[in-house]
Amino acid sequence: MSIDIASFTPGLSLAGGLVIGAAAAVLVLFNGRIAGISGILGGLLGSPQKDAGWRVAFLAGLVGAPALAGLLGKPIAPDIQAGWGEILAAGFLVGIGTRYASGCTSGHGVCGISRGSIRSLVATATFMASGFLTVFVSRHLLGG
Template sequence: MIDWVNFTPWASLAGGALIGLAAALLVLFNGRIAGISGIVGGLLQLPKGDIAWRVAILLGLIAAPAAYDLFAPLPAVQVDAGTATLVVAGLLVGFGTRYGAGCTSGHGVCGLSRRSPRSLVATAAFMAAGFVTVFIVRHIIG
């Protein structure tokens, strides 16, 4: 059922357009794919001459909500999971991004726009895993 009170198609469309624009600009001007797991992973390896743009993107990801908060209140954050669940979920996502050679932004945004068959399979796997997880957590476990 759609929560019509919190349904925000125009804000979602604008956000998606901005993500697409940012990904296109990064590949056009820097020749890099905007996959967040790859950007962070590259920082952990500390390649020489390849740090500044990675740090700039991560700082932008942190600064954007702070800038938004200057104009409108940020939505309340509600996490309906315990610490153990969040740790296990984080580890599974981390393992999945390494195993799948990329994350949802790298495969789902950038890979699909380049018509990459590998990204199509990876995105389908991400989505299927999400659907199954939500079904199990909400309908089987309770």
């Protein structure tokens, strides 16, 4: 294994993790809500809610922050080697998985584990193992 030193950014990664953790803590302390993206989005897709404002603001920040970062500096453009059909299918499968797992990696991994939830620990371990297995199969067994 080799590390691409040009893309190796432990300082920025640590700073990003600290900001995500702080944002999750602020949301739970001041709003009593868990910063799980699937739950936040799911709350908007149901019947009209009185708490739609913070949900829209949170999701706008998820989309707007990378766009703003691109305007202020080097554009953030991941190299995704998939077509739109594959991306949509993957997103659909992730959506189904978050429903079965009663949450997503952000809710379970960032918020659930920090609260000591065994269910979140198991869910996060399952997410990670599935990701590791998918990468291994696609790169080593399917020749991708």
